[in-house]
Amino acid sequence: MLLQLKNIFKWVNSGGQRIFLLKDINLTVEEGEFISVMGPSGSGKSTLLNVIGMLDNFDEGEYHFLDESVHTLKEKHRANLYKEYIGFVFQSYHLLDDLTVYENLEMPLLYKKYRSSERKAMVADMLDRFNMVGKKDLFPAQLSGGQQQLVGVARALIAGPKLILADEPTGNLNSQQSEEIMQLFKTLNQEDGVTIIQVTHSEMNAAYGSRIINLLDGRKIGD
Amino acid sequence: MFKNHLKIAWRSLRKQPFLSVLNTLGLAIGIAGTLLICLYIYDELTYDRMFADAERIHRINVDMKFGGPDKQVSQVSGPMAAAVLQDIPQVEQTLRFRPWGTASLSRADSKELVLENNTAFADSTLIDMLGLKVLYGNPKDALSGPNKLLLTKSAAEKHFNLSDAVGQEVVFNESQTYTVSGVIEDLPKNSFLSTYSVFMSMLSHQDQNVNWGNHNYNTFIKLKPNTDPEDIAAPLQGMVEKYLIPYAQEFFPGITLEQFEASGNYVRYSTIPLVDIHLHSNREADMSQNSDYKDIYILSFIALFLILLASINFMNLSTAYSLKRSKEVGIRKTLGSNKMTLVRQFLTESGLMTFGSMVIGIALVIVVLPYFNDLANKSIAFPYLNPVFWGILLLSVLILGLFSGSYPAFFMSRFVPIRVLKGTGENTVGGSKLRSTLVVFQFVVSVFLIIGTLVVSQQLQFIQNKDLGYEKDQxxxxxxxxxxxxxxxxxxxxxxxxxxxxxxxxxxxxxxxxxxxxxxxxxxxxxxxxxxxxxxxxxxxxxxxxxxxxxxxxxxxxxxxxxxxxxxxxxxxxxxxxxxxxxxxxxxxxxxxxxxxxxxxxxxxxxxxxxxxxxxxxxxxxxxxxxxxxxxxxxxxxxxxxxxxxxxxxxxxxxxxxxxxxxxxxxxxxxxxxxxYQNERRLGTIFIIFTSLSIFIACLGLFGLAAFNAQKRIKEIGVRKVLGASVSQITYRLSFDFLKLVFIAILAAVPIGWIAMDRWLQDFTYRIDIGWTVFVLAALLASGIAILTVSYQSIKAAVMNPVKSLRTE
Known part of the structure; x- marks a missing residue:
């Protein structure tokens, strides 16, 4: 078991009313799974992903990640936990515009205090694997959307996370680019055993995964 | 990591040239202005310190009242020096000057006259006591006998080859013949002797009135080491009874000290340290034009204001523009950066910018210094080779960078990733209240300085135009x-x-x-x-x-x-x-x-x-x-x-x-x-210059903030225009928020300015009343400048095609 959510509630108070963003979510994710979270706009997909990624808090319930009880951890430990084990991929890539492809890839390693020689080797390895060696000195603005997302995925992978969280990773891409990214996810999942949770609107993308979770108004209505 | 920080810092500075230029320019001007004032103040504070044992040298002053108003004089009677040397054991050496004003010199073999502005008879202790550097001639011999005379290098050069000068004869004021007995280095500009070029032996001074009743000699004493000047106060005052009263008895037979004082008259002797004379002596017959220590305070305040304004600018602009970087903060945090790493990164950025500003600021100072010297009548040299100066400068700039950078750094590193990553992040940047407060503060200072400038110049005008009771024109x-x-x-x-x-x-x-x-x-x-x-x-x-x-x-x-x-x-x-x-x-x-x-x-x-x-x-x-x-x-x-x-x-x-x-x-x-009124006018000019600088800096900040504000509200402007708002309505709407701040600042600055300038005016017996026009003028000036600054950005935003701004959403 990689992570387990038990009776997770998350709400905001608005005009004296409590509006539930997540309502009694129970979810167990095993290592090696490839999960797609689906649902209409406002159903809580992204919120769930953020909770799993520990970027957002929840109000009630238990969250176990590996051997840790996330809900009892202090902010700082929680941050350390996600930095160690989780990689994020965003819909709008969120590459740093001021940095080259190479430097974008290198950044997570800097924060994890890898030595210079290690960083070089790891970045070179990743560039190789994604066939981007020729583009390493380009800036994000010089790349197509698909290429940018490729860098985004590579950046999420570079520090060797156990889990990749992807929030509509193909939302800004055309169909051909989408397919490439999804294919990549599938390969990563099957060949490298990386656990992936993605949020998506598209049935087609969801089909790449091994499991689909449906949300509506913060509730899980299908698994 | 640091290298990485530097790299990022450099790139993000280059990516926002507008912000970087505003920020760097504001800081650079602030640093340059402050540096100039500091050099000026340092020069003022170090007057006369170059003389040997300067801290042991004191001048004897006298305060007296003998019918009519009281007087504060920097000269005492001729016999005083000998008397204190004989009677007060703590006195090691004495030196008297009898300033003789402008005099002409000519070579004995030539009729050509050269006027020297300031000459003085001086005791033979001159060279030894002040440790003057004698270039030619025997220091011991220099003023040791009658008809000997000492020239500064530049005075000697007008008549002789320097090396032949000693032993030559010169005619003084076309009457007395003197022998040049020594050539000394020109006297330092920041000393009380700076304007003097010729010293004649006191032994040649034919004074008919060397008595205790005439106060004509600037008399300096050197105290023995570790003597507290307080210790000689009583014996010094004792001179009145011991010498002055017996002298007075020649004219008022039988008068006693008690009778003398009972009539309300007095003679009080005191001493002032040589190094304090320049800033604290405002007495009759001072040998040099002195400054007022109050001016030093005023200038220090201006310097502080300048650097504070520049620093506030920096904070304001950096935080305002931080929304552009909020996404970056979010990404970095999800990629594993912690808060302190981000803080360090932003501090590196502000450090880099401050350092750049320092370099520009120093360059500015070097370029401007000659003009400033001209204006302030100084000869301040840029202390290129002074390690202490560089040390202090670098340290100050480091502190400045940390101070200015820390708020933006902590402000930005607090961004929560999911919030800034989700939307466009535009409404996530807070701190606008603090920014408003800082803008108000900047304008309080500016308006205050404007009021000060107006009052100083009005007072100068008043002096210039006041009916003097005589006609000085033509x-x-x-x-x-x-x-x-x-x-x-x-x-x-x-x-x-x-x-x-x-x-x-x-x-x-x-x-x-x-x-x-x-x-x-x-x-x-x-x-x-x-x-x-x-x-x-x-x-x-x-x-x-x-x-x-x-x-x-x-x-x-x-x-x-x-x-x-x-x-x-x-x-x-x-x-x-x-x-x-x-x-x-x-x-x-x-x-x-x-x-x-x-x-x-x-x-x-x-x-x-x-x-x-x-x-x-x-x-x-x-x-x-x-x-x-x-x-x-x-x-x-x-x-x-x-x-x-x-x-x-x-x-x-x-x-x-x-x-x-x-x-x-x-x-x-x-x-x-x-x-x-040279000093007043000089102060007035300096005031105007630095006031303009501070207003300029404040406006830079306002300009940047207005640009930011217009950008932030670009969608709102677009929507309003589509709904039919006119350009002027939008301009008004965008400018009003800033003008409100300026008005608040004016309200705050008026009472402060009134109180401060009223105190300044108290120094003048004949002075203006501060009228309401000053405040109205200051208010108009400040708001006028603010309107100009803000409206450019507002109009620019208002005339933009709404389709463009709405499409970017």
Whole structure:
């Protein structure tokens, strides 16, 4: 078991009313799974992903990640936990515009205090694997959307996370680019055993995964 | 990591050139201005410290009252030096100066005269006590005997090859012959001797009045090491009873110290450390033009304001523009950066920018320094090779960078990733309240400085235009006319007969800086020291009152046809007030000129002249007595309107015919007048410059914020325009928020400015009232500048095509 959510509630108070963003979510994710979270706009997909990624808090319930009880951890430990084990991929890539492809890839390693020689080797390895060696000195603005997302995925992978969280990773891409990214996810999942949770609107993308979770108004209505 | 920080910092600076330029420029100007002021203040604070054992050297001052107003004098009587050396064991050495003003020098073998502005008789201890560097000649020998004279390098160069100068003969004021016994290095500009170039041996000084009653010698003493100046206060004051009273008994037989003091008169001796003279001595007969320590405070405040304004600018702009970086913060945090790493990264950025600003600031200072020196009448050198200076500068800049950078750094590192990553992040940047407060603060300072500038310049204007009681315009002052000797009266008549000349008068005593002497007068029938009236006693000629356009209050002017007028006197209104008499009452009364070797001479009051300003307007007009006499150092010539150059040329022709070979040296009286207020004017100019700088910096900040604000509200503007808002409505809407802040600042600054400037004005006996116009003008100026600054950005945003701004969403 990689992570387990038990009776997770998350709400905001608005005009004296409590509006539930997540309502009694129970979810167990095993290592090696490839999960797609689906649902209409406002159903809580992204919120769930953020909770799993520990970027957002929840109000009630238990969250176990590996051997840790996330809900009892202090902010700082929680941050350390996600930095160690989780990689994020965003819909709008969120590459740093001021940095080259190479430097974008290198950044997570800097924060994890890898030595210079290690960083070089790891970045070179990743560039190789994604066939981007020729583009390493380009800036994000010089790349197509698909290429940018490729860098985004590579950046999420570079520090060797156990889990990749992807929030509509193909939302800004055309169909051909989408397919490439999804294919990549599938390969990563099957060949490298990386656990992936993605949020998506598209049935087609969801089909790449091994499991689909449906949300509506913060509730899980299908698994 | 640090290298990475530097790299990112450099790229993000380049990516936002507008912000970077505003920020760097503001800081650079702030640093340059502050640095200049600091150099200036340092120069002022280090006056006279270059002299040997400067901290052990003190000057003896005297405060005295002997009828009339009290006086603070920087000179004491001639015998004082010898007396303290003999009587006070803590005194190690003494040095007296008797300043002699402008004098001419010529080589014994040449007729060519060179004028030296400041000469002085000095004791032989001069070189040893001050540790002056003697370039040529034997230091021990320099002023050791009569007819020896010491020249500075630049004075000597005018006559001789430096190496041959020693031993040469020079003629002083075309009368006395001296032998050059030494050449010294030019005196440092930041010393009390800076304007002096010639020192004559005191042994050659023929002073008829070396007694305890005349205070004519600037007297310095060097105390033995570890002596507390307090310890010599009592024995110094003891000189009054020991020497001064016995001297006074020659004139007032039997007078005792108790009687003397019981009548309200006093003589009080004190000392002032040499190094304090420049900023703390504001006494009669100071040897150099001193500054006021209050000006140093004012300048320090301005410097502090400048750097604070620049720093606030930096914070304001950085936080405002941080929304552009919020995404970056979010990404970095999800990629594993912690808060401190981000803080360090942003601090690196602000550090880099501050460092850049410092480099630009230093360059600015180096470029501007010569002009600044000119303006401030200084010779400040940029301390390229002073490690302490660089150390302090780097440290200050480091602190400045940390101070200015820390708020933005902590502000930005607090961004929560999911919030900034989700939307466009535009509404996530808070801190606008703090930014508003800072803008208000900046404008409070600016408005305050504007008020200060206005008040200072109004006061200067007031001095310039005030009815002085005499006419200084179109008056030519010719120096050294006594050189004409017996030809002088004839020369004067010839000048008077020129068509362009209205009148001419011979006198060394003028309302502008010139000779002054005061002595004690006694009203007939009140010939005791309790009733002494201390007055300026000026010797003038019959044309004096007409030439200077003095107005009579009562009685008549001097009349050459009345033979008894040689003993007539005209007093001013202040003198009348001291005598406690009505004008008519005073006419015909006789007054006696007190203590002098020649005994009592008497004068009859024939007129009362209206008060005229013959001292700085900081001071009250003192009692004055004018009587006929020879004191022909200067000739004042009133010119008629028209061709001044022609008139001057004609006068010079007459001069050259009368006195071939003697230099014709003149100046206009208003120039001479202006010198009295040199310090005020200099301060005024410095004020204006740095006020403009601070306003400029504040406007840079406002400009940046306005740009940011317009950008932030670009969608709102687009929507409003689509819904039919006009350009002017939108401009108003965007500008109003800022103008509100400026108005708040004006409200806050007015009372502060009023109180502060009222205190400044208290130093002037004759001063303006601060009217409401000053505040209205300051308010208009500040808001005008603010409107200009803000509206550019607002209009730019308002005229933009809404389709463009809405599409980007």
């Amino acid at each position: 008056v030519l002052l010719v120096n050294n006319v006594n050189r004409l000797g017996s030809e002088l009266p004839a020369f004067k008549e010839r000048v008077k007969s020129l068509a362009q000349v209205g009148n001419a008068s011979l006198s060394g005593f003028l309302p502008t800086p010139s000779y002054r002497t005061d002595s004690s007068y006694f009203l007939e029938g009140k010939m005791n020291q309790e009733s002494a009236i201390n007055m300026q006693g000026w010797q003038v000629d019959f044309d004096y009152i007409n030439t200077l356009g003095l107005k009579m209050q009562a009685g008549r002017t001097f009349d050459p046809s009345i033979t008894t007028d040689s003993s007539a006197v005209i007093i001013n209104e202040s003198a009348l007030a001291v005598m406690q008499m009505e004008p008519e009452e005073a006419l015909g009364k006789r007054i006696f000129n007190g203590i002098g070797e020649e005994g009592f001479s008497h004068f009859t009051i024939v007129g009362v002249v209206k008060n005229f300003h013959f001292e700085s307007m900081r001071n009250q007009i003192r009692p004055l007595a004018l009587h006929i006499g020879n004191s022909s150092g200067l000739m004042a010539i009133k010119l008629k309107s028209g061709n001044f150059e022609g008139a001057i040329a004609q006068i010079q022709t007459l001069w050259d015919a009368t006195a071939p070979g003697i230099a014709f040296d003149y100046e206009f009286m208003d120039d001479s007048f202006d010198r009295v």
